[in-house]
Amino acid sequence: MDLLRKWLMMVVLIFFNGIGGSSDGGPLVLDYYKETCPLLEELVQRTVEIAVLRDPRMAASLLRLHFHDCFVMGCDASVLLDSSGSIISEKQAGPNINSLRGFEVVDHIKYILEEACPSTVSCADILALAARDAVVSRGGPRWNVYLGRRDSIKASFDGANKFVPAPNSSLETLIANFQEQGLDTGDLVTLSGSHTMEKAKCLSFRQRIYEINSEEQSYHYKRGTTFQRSLQSICPKSGRDSALAPLDSMTPARFDNHYFLNIIQGQGLLISDNVLVSQDLEGEIREHVWAYANNQELFFASFGNSMIKMGNINILTGEQGEIRKNCRFVNS
Known part of the structure; x- marks a missing residue:
């Protein structure tokens, strides 16, 4: 009887693991489209590679799209919707307007997939795949x-x-924001590393270079440094709001661990970058920063895990939501 009970439990576990995927993926699964759209990952990867070759900044833009999507209502492609009927687009919100990019690349991927396997692949899954392939295209890690x-x-x-x-978020605000999404301080540090290949507009870092507080003064950042002066030449006290500067001044076109070296030296571009070290009174977050600065492989492995975790925020599955035919509009 005990052997029979153990055998039945094993069958049940295999069954539920088969429909639910691994514990890393939560309710999602690998090879979900294996039968219905077998060329999916190859088509997305090729399209992303071409887009990044044409515009290297597109890698960071596609990764950022996935992030901005997941942090609102969950990883559900709501960020892609245009204003229509009762829908007010998230694209018009403060953090997104004249800032988010990559919508045309997603549109193109969706068009190709609708030709290959109509009404099958969700826009939310396209965002998740495009984010991964964008990171890989710039030398970063690959994850499931x-x-x-x-x-x-x-x-x-x-x-x-x-x-x-x-x-300009404080560390306390960032921690609370990530906790709201079910992410911890380790995820906060790890996902902040995505800034290694991004650029920011002057409007986003002007406060950082003209209003240095006592915390940053005590953490290697002094008024009049070459770093500060170079940023002020790009971003004056008024005007040129859209002028760009790299968040990683060392290797802005690569996905690597140099972002963490920058903030250890007090040379993070944004206030929200530098608070990871300047406002960490307990030292736990700073330890994560130092660990990643000293070990790129550790950062890469952690980044993949945190991306999988983020990709599970408030997802819609089963009969929830829909599979949009056009990522910009709900189905009529």
Whole structure:
């Protein structure tokens, strides 16, 4: 009887693991589209590679799209919706307007997939795959992307204003923001490393270079440094709001661990970068920063794990939501 009971338990576990995927993927699964759209990952990868070759900044833009999507209502492609009917687009929210990019690349991927396997692949899954392939295209790590998300039929303009972290956020605010999404301080440090290949507009870092507080003064950042003067030449006290500067001044076109070296030296571009070390009174977060600065392989492994974790935030599955035919609009 004991052997029979153990055998039955094993069958049940195999069954539920088969439909639920590994514990890393939560309710999502690998190879979700293996039968219905077998060329999915190859098509997304090639399209992303071409887009990044044409515009190297597109890698960071696609990664950021996935992040800004997941932090509002969950990883449900709500960020892709245009304003229509009762929907007020998240694209118009403060953190996104004139800032988020890559929508045309997603549109192109969706067009190709609709030709290959109509009404099958969700826009939310496209975002998750494109983010991974964008990182890989710039020398970063590859991780398993678990699939099976469905698309939201609504957006949250207010949520985008509330939950997407601001570039001048304090450490306390960042921790609370990530906790709201079920992410811990380790995820905060790890996912902040995505800034290694991004650029920011003058409007986002002007406060950082003209209003140095006592905390940053005590952490290697002094008025009049070459770093500060170089940024002020790009971003004056007024005007040139859209002028760009790299968040990683060492290797801005590569996905690597140099972002963490920058903030240890007090040379993070945004206030929200530097608070990881300047406002960490307990030292736990600073230890993460030092560990990643000294070990790129550790950062890469942690980044993949945190991306999988983030990709599970408030997902829609089963009969929830829909599979949009056009990522910009809900199905009629």
